Amino acid sequence: DFVAGRYHTKKLLACLACVYKMPLEAVMVCMDNSEFQRNGDYSPNRLIAQRETINHISLSTTETNMESTVGLLTMGGRATVLCAPTRNLGNLMSELKDVKISGKCDFVAGIKTAQLALKNRQNTQAL
Numbered sequence: 812d813f814v815a816g817r818y819h820t821k822k823l824l825a826c827l828a829c830v831y832k833m834p835l836e837a838v839m840v841c842m843d844n845s846e847f848q849r850n851g852d853y854s855p856n857r858l859i860a861q862r863e864t865i866n867h868i869s870l871s872t873t874e875t876n877m878e879s880t881v882g883l884l885t886m887g888g889r890a891t892v893l894c895a896p897t898r899n900l901g902n903l904m905s906e907l908k909d910v911k912i913s914g915k916c917d918f919v920a921g922i923k924t925a926q927l928a929l930k931n932r933q934n935t936q937a938l
Contacts, residue, residue: 836879837896837932838872839925840865842907844887845916862907869900882928883907886921888914896932 842861853860869881880896883903893906 835876836872837882837929838868838880839882839884839896839929840868841921841925842883842885842910843916844885844910844912845914846887846912847916848887848912858910858912862910865907866904869903873898873900880932882925882932884921884924884928885910886916886918887912888917890917890920890924892924892928895928 842865844858848856848858848861850857865883872879872881878898880898881900881903882892882896883894883906884890884892893910894903897903
């Protein structure tokens with residue numbers, strides 16, 4: 812009786828895992844690295860707070876579905892793709908560590924560049 816109950820519990824958990832599986836995602840993180848990031852209203856500054864937030868977002872995105880991808884672009888000065896959407900978070904984190912403050916934020920160019928990077932990604936099955 813106990814073994815049968817354990818079997819039904821495993822079967823139920825397997826069914827729940829199928830129903831609540833997180834969708835496949837392709838995320839492009841747009842980072843503001845303009846001169847305004849020197850402001851000290853977040854400790855120690857906004858740029859470091861953004862790095863920590865991007866780290867958290869990328870980890871949670873890939874933990875929910877291992878096939879999900881995350882990319883990174885900066886919008887300070889000129890919109891630049893630092894890391895195309897990838898599953899390799901080490902590559903993303905190394906690029907994130909090297910981001911420097913520069914220029915003014917061009918939001919529209921950043922969104923257009925992110926859209927283009929997502930349009931040309933490898934795995935087009937993601938939402």
